[in-house]
Amino acid sequence: MEINRRQFIAGLASSGIFTSALLPLAKISNASPATQSSPPAFIAARKDKSGHYSAAVLDDRGSILFSERLNDRGHATTISPNKKLAVVFARRPGRFALVLDLLNLKKRTAFTPPEGHHFFGHGFFSNDGKLLYATENDYENERGIIGIYDAADNFKRVSQIETYGIGPHEALLMSDGTTIAVANGGILTHPDYPRQKLNISTMEPSISYLDARDGKLLSRARLPREFYQLSLRHMAESGDGTLWIGGQYEGSPTDSLSLVASQRPGKQILPISDPKTYIGMNHYIGSVAVNASGTLVATSAPRGNAIALWNSADGTLAKTIQRQDAGGVAGFGESFVISDGSGNLWQEERAIHQNSDYAWDNHLTSL
Structure with missing residues (x-):
């Protein structure tokens, strides 16, 4: 019998969150039938039936090459350009980031944001x-921040830039190498109220484009006012060069609207497909990814038990x-791998x- 992930993962672990970048993560056995001759292909966070969280590095057959215990629930992973390092981030409002050495299949370090921030x-x-x-929440000042860390200096924090919005969820460096796109979800939160959404009636989701060299705001796009409760969260x-965006709707369960949109810098945010396409997806897009050539976009709807594949050229449903x-x-090449x-x-x-x-957990990252 299939088990619903949200039932299986429900609640955060009671173990403590990191208070120092030097505090080690709990250890977990690295035993695996795979060998180092199988190169890493995927990384994802997970939870076992005993309630333990971990991050797992997998080969292209799904065999575990290496895993490392997390003190709390993980979320997404990013890979260094040379594919030697992976950074696994805590789920909001977590305060840890785990750095994995993908060449030697071991933990390299862990680090935290400054006090008053969470990832x-x-x-x-x-x-x-x-x-x-x-992406970080400067929760006392109710603003979104991108923290900047020096990967060559044990991920020491060196600077920060504003995202010009509340609740920045996913951010990415666009293909020009200098433009940062940020999905400001618009939802105000505070770790004293860990999963509560404090401003549903006044949300202002937006997409910000920043210059990575100096943090300057290049442009910002907002949704039409009637869609102000569509929290913009995941992107690819x-x-x-078009940005594809997945949303999480915080309005009435009976409302009908598109959950996926596209946008180019300086242009309007455009809905993808008719709202009827999203019937049964329960107002939630969990992940957005593209294939190797960028011709197909995949969006997951875990609450609706569906993955949609879109033609990126014209926005049609494949x-x-x-x-x-x-x-x-x-x-994964020209196709996609899905985790459940x-x-x-x-x-x-x-x-x-x-x-x-x-x-x-929610995200799967490919190398």
């Missing part, structure tokens, strides 16, 4: 791999894959791997 679960490297950028850039509680999706809450990995409709002792 939103996403980040990215500069093109030269020297800097790591992480398609092959033609196909929908029905998959129970499938949240993670990652490009029952421990399964799929290459679209084809099963790759299954281990029901674990539930995969």
Whole structure:
């Protein structure tokens, strides 16, 4: 019987969050049938039936090459350009980031944001791999921040820039190498009220474009006022430079609207497809990914048990894959690999791997 990921992962672990970048993560056995001759292909956070969280590095068959215990629930992972390092971020309002050495299959270090900040679960490297950028909540000042960390100096924090919005969730470096796109979800939160949304009636979701060199705001796009409760959260850039965005709707459950949009810098945010396309997706897009050529975009709807594949050139729906509680999706060549809450990995409709002792979390990252 399939187990719903949100039932399986419900609640945060009671163990403490990091208070120092030097505090070690709990250890977990690295035993695996795979060998180092199988190169890493995917990374994802997970939870086992004993309630332990971990980050797992997998080969292209889904076999575990290495895993490391997390003190709390993880969210998304980013990979360095040379594919030597991976950084796994805590789920909001977590305060840890775990750095994995993908060459030696071991933990390298862990670090935290400054006091008064927490991570939103996403980040990215500069093109030269020297800097790591992480979305953060400066919750006392009610503003979004991107923290900048020196990857060559044990991920010491060196600077920060504003996102010009509240609740920056995912941010990415666009293909020009200098423009940062940020999905400001618009939802005000505070760790004293860990999962509460404090400003639903006054949300202002937006997409900000920043200059990575100096943090200057290049442009910002907002949704039409009637869609102000569509929190913009996850993104991917398609092959033609268009940003694809997945939303999480905080309005009435009976409302009908598009949950996926596209946008180019300086232009309006445009809905993808008719609202009827999203019937049954329960107002929630969990992940957005593109294939290697950028011609296909995948969006997951784990609450609706569906993955939608879109043609990036014209925004048409290529196909929908029905998959129970499938949240993670990652490009894998010209296709996609999908992870779900029952421990399964799929290459679209084809099963790759299954281990029901674990539930995969929201995101899957491919190397």
